[in-house]
Amino acid sequence: GVILSAAHAPGDVAAFFGAIVPLLIVDSAVFTALFRLTPTVRVHFGSALQGGIVGGTLWAISKFIFGWWVLTASSYDRVYGPLAAGVIVMLWLWVSAMIFLYGASVAVVLQSEPG
Numbered sequence: 001g002v003i004l005s006a007a008h009a010p011g012d013v014a015a016f017f018g019a020i021v022p023l024l025i026v027d028s029a030v031f032t033a034l035f036r037l038t039p040t041v042r043v044h045f046g047s048a049l050q051g052g053i054v055g056g057t058l059w060a061i062s063k064f065i066f067g068w069w070v071l072t073a074s075s076y077d078r079v080y081g082p083l084a085a086g087v088i089v090m091l092w093l094w095v096s097a098m099i100f101l102y103g104a105s106v107a108v109v110l111q112s113e114p115g
Helices: 002-008 013-037 045-072 075-112
Strands: none
Touching: 013 045, 013 075, 045 075
């Protein structure tokens, strides 16, 4: 999409950041809402926000890297054949879950810090 084409255009850094900054904001807002609203305990907004920024940023970056990897790595198709799409989706779900848990860990650690 826009991010990959902007990243390949040499010297077009403004287009790249113009495409990724809205993604960072939306992803961070979604992660913040999830970290604030889904736990059964009360989470302070500041802790949820910081965890959301970490999780959203990592997720936005990983979407770019994972998209680039899927476009350039064709060995999965040769090894797994028609099952390659399933393997790639499962790998993306695992990466997303690890990022979500890391962001949640940041929120928990910040929540439990004294002061």
